[in-house]
Amino acid sequence: MSDAYDAIVKREQEVFAPGVRRWPVALERGLGSRVWDIDGKEYIDLTAGWGVNSIGHCHPALASAIADQARTLIQTTNIVYTQPQLELAERLDRITPENIHRSFFVSSGAEANEGALKLAHRATERARFVATLGSFHGRTLGVIGMLGQEKYRARWSAIIHEGRFVPYGDLAAAESAIDEEVAAMIVEPVQGEGGVVVPPEGYLEGLASACAAAGALLILDEVQTGIGRTGRWLACNHSGVEPDILTLGKGLGGGLPIAAFMASDAVMSSIEPGDHGGTYAGNPLCSRAAATVLRVIEEEALVARAAGLGEHVRKRLQALAQRRSERVECARGLGLLVGVVLRDAGFTGSVHARTRELGVLVNLTAERVIRIFPALNIPEDELDRALDIVEAVIEKE
16 A cells, blocks of 8 residues: 555544444545546446445536535525425426325435334324344434344344334235334335345235235335436336335435435325424535436436346346356346345455455445445446456456
């Protein structure tokens, strides 16, 4: 590593909380699907900032909108009307399921999921929730009780309200758990942090029916899967399921911190002023950015592009799994959310490190899954070049 990198590490060790396991990379700038570190080394970014940079790093339209809004109005209280917040809400109304109309904006996916849980409690006057094993809905105190990974949840068990957990994709288990005391079931249409797990056909439809029969609500956490990521505007569009409450985040802001929980008129009518809020909730700068992201995705037809490129990625990686079945269990996903499941968790770390050394950033999740979720507008030649490196590393390491 360079002296510049070493200096950054030393400075941070003196002032930053030790709550993050850093990669040995210090990034300085980005453009499109490429980023450069402080020494000028270039990487192809297949993480998109954890799926946040949905239209790439520093998209000109987004940078221009942010700059313009920064000169106009950055922040105000959320008890006044602003045009950017209204435009964003109207755009979301057009792309969400027919029954979903109303939005409330917050700063992160965890906050959106907390708002969804509070709304479900308010609407049903019930206090029990069902979630799935392997799920990830955020790490803040109000929602961590629904996080189906004990490694994140267990240490806080004394101070959280835990849900009842059922295996992901097991409809019978969910039906048994959803009764007249349950306010809602919260579920990801595709588990992202859990290893890019796609549920069996009919699963979401069955959950919707089970919730309706019990008078419970269905919360779909589309924080990672929404905004075109899976080749549809929302992952629930693949099944046609209309949730009672929907949460969005990550790719919505294109890099700025904004998220939303949305609901039908009937469910959202149960909310009262003061039930939820936030100093930066729906601030003009982030709202303008999010509305611009949605406009760019629409104008550049990136939802359909994500579907086509995603199919291309899966075919390549499924061929790798067949070719090197002793190393690769499978490749799975929807759209540009793809996981390569390696057979040996010990091998995964070396693959992760070696791809980074060769100039490709990928994410490791669920111990042995390489998660690939680049910008929706990544140039195809860059994507193929990055996949060439990923495949070569898996085959040769």
